[in-house]
Amino acid sequence: MGIADRQRFHRKYERKGPDECWPWKAATSGFGYGRFKINGRLYSSHRIAYSLSKGRIPSGGGWHGIEVLHSCDNPACCNPAHLSIGTHAENVADMDAKGRGNRRGSPRKYQVTPDICAKILASGAPATELEKSLGIPMKTINRVRRENGIDNAKFKSFSALRIQPEARR
Ligand SMILES: [Zn+2]
Structure with missing residues (x-):
């Protein structure tokens, strides 16, 4: 990701206090995640926010389904302090615990x-x-x-x- 894209990205969300949510101001997906286009490809804004601040998101191979999770439950949020990575299973478990998604089993919140x-x-x-x-x-x-x-x-x-x-x- 080039400097121009980075600058463009950082202009598209509102940078608030360190503990507050930083809402995405541009286009969002149907699920409320911010969308950002680089070289004609669409990316999720929270994934970009995570990788710009904390480095590459592991993917593929043994990881199978690493996702960027919001501790704040706000899909449009781009504050890296609210973002962490976990497995898809953890994300689903987290959604179960918070009462979103389909409810199965007991609440599990541990993030791997x-x-x-x-x-x-x-x-x-x-x-x-x-x-x-x-x-x-x-x-x-x-x-x-x-x-x-x-x-x-x-x-x-x-x-x-x-x-x-x-x-x-
Ligand atoms: Zn947030």
Whole structure:
């Protein structure tokens, strides 16, 4: 993204206080997200706001569905302080918790950063151990693994296998 595009982008939202929402003033999508065109392609304004302030948004591969989330619940907001990234599952869970979208299951709000996501996926430890070492709810660990096509039952059986020989002694 060139300097001219950046300058154009920063003129399209209202920069308010550091804790306030910075509303997008130009065109929005049907869902209320700001739209911004670069080289003829449309982008979501909150995604641009995030990447300009915090760097590239991870995508593809093992990440499968990383999204930029609004802590303020305001789709048009471009304040980077209100933006974070999480998996699509976390976004849906967050919407469930806040009563948006389709309601299924109990409220879950834990946000998984790519850093934590990588740790969960790289680790061969059972979810119960990760829960303690990373301080993340076990449900979230299981969900991240499930979302990335890793069967958590595999880890349970690993730990069972590890424990068995000692138990026999
Ligand atoms: Zn906001």
